[in-house]
Amino acid sequence: MKRFAVIGCGFWSQYQIAAWKEVGGVELVAVYNRTKSRAQAIADRFGIPKVYDTVEELLDNEKLDFVDIITDVDTHEKFTLLAAGKGVPVICQKPMAPSLEAAERMVSGCKKAGVPFYIHENWRWQLPIRALKQKLDEGIIGKPFRARITYSNSFPVFDNQPFLAELEQFILTDIGVHVLDVARFLFGEAETLYCQIAKVHKNIKGEDVATLSMKMKSGMHLTVELSYASKVEHDRFPETFIHVEGEQGSIELAPDYWLRTTTREATVAKRINIPYYPWVDSRYEVVHTSIVEANRNLLAALNNEGPAETTGKDNLKTLKLVFAAYESAKRNAVVEIK
Amino acid sequence: MKRFAVIGCGFWSQYQIAAWKEVGGVELVAVYNRTKSRAQAIADRFGIPKVYDTVEELLDNEKLDFVDIITDVDTHEKFTLLAAGKGVPVICQKPMAPSLEAAERMVSGCKKAGVPFYIHENWRWQLPIRALKQKLDEGIIGKPFRARITYSNSFPVFDNQPFLAELEQFILTDIGVHVLDVARFLFGEAETLYCQIAKVHKNIKGEDVATLSMKMKSGMHLTVELSYASKVEHDRFPETFIHVEGEQGSIELAPDYWLRTTTREATVAKRINIPYYPWVDSRYEVVHTSIVEANRNLLAALNNEGPAETTGKDNLKTLKLVFAAYESAKRNAVVEIK
Known part of the structure; x- marks a missing residue:
């Protein structure tokens, strides 16, 4: 059972979390959101034990097998490198970064830290x-x-x-x-x-x-x-x-x-x-369903059961x-x- | 009634001639083909009075309101300029010429001669x-x-x-x-x-x-x-x-x-x-039918009843x-x- 945290509790997070529950084999132990009340609402809805309003605190307190970053694109680099710095593998929403340079820093940062780095590219x-x-x-x-x-x-x-x-x-x-x-x-x-x-x-x-x-x-x-x-x-x-x-x-x-x-x-x-x-x-049916498949592929990679496609x-x-x-x-x- | 000649009696000429008969208001008085027997076959089929195996002879002998050139692309320039030299308006099959330079010579040649020059672009x-x-x-x-x-x-x-x-x-x-x-x-x-x-x-x-x-x-x-x-x-x-x-x-x-x-x-x-x-x-239905419309437009222009689209x-x-x-x-x- 892989322990993970979700970083960012906006619109898309509810589908991401629901899809993880379909995949199984994971335990969502904590969520972060800038506005804690929103993180609390997601935690209540999905039965998540812990809620944080800083990523630093979350990473310091939780023993994690990976994080799933679902924040706005502007914060992807910061949160990715924070997690990598703690040796925690990262799954990050698309688009990876607002510039090619930032994306390259994220890839090389994770590589240096020796942690797997995956993009949640579900399409x-x-x-x-x-x-x-x-x-x-x-x-x-x-x-x-x-x-x-x-x-x-x-x-x-x-x-x-x-x-x-x-x-x-x-x-x-x-x-x-x-x-x-x-x-x-x-x-x-x-x-x-x-x-x-x-x-x-x-x-x-x-x-x-x-x-x-x-x-x-x-x-x-x-x-x-x-x-x-x-x-x-x-x-x-x-x-x-x-x-x-x-x-x-x-x-x-x-x-x-x-x-x-x-x-x-x-x-x-x-x-x-x-x-x-x-x-x-139902308006997003084929896209929401694809999240399950994307998550399954990334989890298999985290479990060393096969390669991830969207590294x-x-x-x-x-x-x-x-x-x-x-x-x-x-x-x-x-x-x-x- | 406009008197015209067809120059070139290959595959396409039969449709071109049949389309002229649909349009009406024209009289096909002579045909040319490199191989005269082929010209004769077309003349017999469509009831055309005269048959030539040189364009020069045709132009010298016939009093024409226009020519319809349906030969291979390589001969378009030569026959267009021959007709223009005799003051005869020209309709020429597409593609106009094998090079842009040849096409430009054809357009300027007809302009200098003061004869209308149209391309039979039926699509x-x-x-x-x-x-x-x-x-x-x-x-x-x-x-x-x-x-x-x-x-x-x-x-x-x-x-x-x-x-x-x-x-x-x-x-x-x-x-x-x-x-x-x-x-x-x-x-x-x-x-x-x-x-x-x-x-x-x-x-x-x-x-x-x-x-x-x-x-x-x-x-x-x-x-x-x-x-x-x-x-x-x-x-x-x-x-x-x-x-x-x-x-x-x-x-x-x-x-x-x-x-x-x-x-x-x-x-x-x-x-x-x-x-x-x-x-x-029937395999070319929509294309063959379009020849009638193209010819109608060009004849109207020759009759000063309206502009030709495909000059x-x-x-x-x-x-x-x-x-x-x-x-x-x-x-x-x-x-x-x-």
């Missing part, structure tokens, strides 16, 4: 995306030569989370970091990246539309379309649609989790069922794509990924 | 594409901020036209010139263009896949996907699929000519019916995109359109 753990990956790996469509990943809807994100309208950089850091991680998961690393961004909502600071054209190391072309400004027919937050063209056929991840595989013989369509957990918000080191590569996208858009030029 | 005259343009113009979806044009199928072009496998430059000059003309027709001029190309069929010389990412002068992002190597579910040569995201909604030109317009209220779907002409090859001067802008695409792919860089 790639969505079951329809895993099912698509499995089809790719089966080789039915042969070598992919082009793909398109689309995340475009008109979900009122700014109504629910007004602070998003204040971010200088919005959709690439918010959803882009997820989708670009999926891109790497499915298709490997990028050689070059070109990105255009746009602001369609009038009263926001950052971009709410981004269009990327990547050349992958495999040689394939990858288009990524992101938008929170699209009143489309299949307006299905938070679904990701994917279309892959291969030498022998194609695969589509279509609305409502229909996976459609086309070969010379036929199109075979299969709906990927999402298991039901009573704690998920800090791996996630640095995803972040590099995000920051390369901003650089490309600013210069309207193709950027090399190093 | 933009497909009725589903016209219907989409009308929806855009009605303003229902507001200002477009992004669009994607997809022409991807696995039609066995190399089986039907083996010479296509020998071209050093294939899909961008073959279909790209059509699709990029549609892009200009729908969304105006491009500011910059980025293109990746690939060769998926093993035994061909040129590219059979191209992926373009354009920044339009309007500010919108435009992705263009071309492929003759895609075994996709909706494998519908020669259909062009289009998706436009606007500030107030979106429009999709979907398989089988379904035009779907989405606003806050609803998605309205309407199938665009293609009129039947007995001479069309040589206008088509130069389309060709610039094609050659910019090759340059971009070669350099893996964003190219400015001047």
Whole structure:
């Protein structure tokens, strides 16, 4: 049984904690929040013994096998390095850091301290995306030569989370970091990246539309379309649609989790069922469910039962794509990924 | 009644001539072909009085209001300038020329001679594409901020036209010139263009896949996907699929000519019916039908009843995109359109 603490009791923490309970094999012994009353509310709801309003105190008092950091991105570096300094393995929410430099400090800090450092990147753990990956790996469509990943809807994100309208950089850091991680998961690393961004909502600071054209190391072309400004027919937050063209056929991840595989013989369509957990918000179903899968992978790694997919080191590569996208858009030029 | 001659009696000429008969108001008085027997066969089939095996002789002997040049691209410049030299207006098949320089010589040659010069660019005259343009113009979806044009199928072009496998430059000059003309027709001029190309069929010389990412002068992002190597579910040569995201909604030109317009209220779907002409090859239905519309537009211009859309001067802008695409792919860089 791994003993752990949750650092940060905001909106997302309730799903993270509920997902840990689904996974099992862990014991949540303490929570921290800047505003202690909020930590207390979470502790009461989930039966957590101890509550802290400083991370230092929590780390000094508790014997932990890992911490799960679910605070705002600005505090990730500080809390990660504090835990690492105490020899405690770290799981940190995405996006890892507000800059590549901070992310690199976090990765090297944990490495120096000799503690495992994982990013809670759950998007790639969505079951329809895993099912698509499995089809790719089966080789039915042969070598992919082009793909398109689309995340475009008109979900009122700014109504629910007004602070998003204040971010200088919005959709690439918010959803882009997820989708670009999926891109790497499915298709490997990028050689070059070109990105255009746009602001369609009038009263926001950052971009709410981004269009990327990547050349992958495999040689394939990858288009990524992101938008929170699209009143489309299949307006299905938070679904990701994917279309892959291969030498022998194609695969589509279509609305409502229909996976459609086309070969010379036929199109075979299969709906990927999402298991039901009573704690998920139905509007976020596929995403909340993916937290269970992400946590399971990270716990297995902590138990030395297998490698973690979304290590800090791996996630640095995803972040590099995000920051390369901003650089490309600013210069309207193709950027090399190093 | 306008008197005209057809120069070149290959595969495409039969559809071009049949389409002129649908339009009416023209009299086909003579045909030329390098191999005279082929010209004679076309003359017999369509009841054309005179047959020539040199263009010079044809031009010297016939009193013409225009010529319709339907030869291979390599001879377009020569025949265009011959006709222009005789003061005869020219309609020329796409692609206008094998190089931008040749195209420029054709445009300036006709200008100097004071004869109208039109390109037979029929793709933009497909009725589903016209219907989409009308929806855009009605303003229902507001200002477009992004669009994607997809022409991807696995039609066995190399089986039907083996010479296509020998071209050093294939899909961008073959279909790209059509699709990029549609892009200009729908969304105006491009500011910059980025293109990746690939060769998926093993035994061909040129590219059979191209992926373009354009920044339009309007500010919108435009992705263009071309492929003759895609075994996709909706494998519908020669259909062009289009998706436009606007500030107030979106429009999709979907398989089988379904035009779907989405606003806050609803998605309205309407199938665009293609009129039947007995001479069309059903495999090319929407394309053959568009020849009638293209010819009608050009004849109206020759009759001073309205402007031609696809003048040589206008088509130069389309060709610039094609050659910019090759340059971009070669350099893996964003190219400015001047």
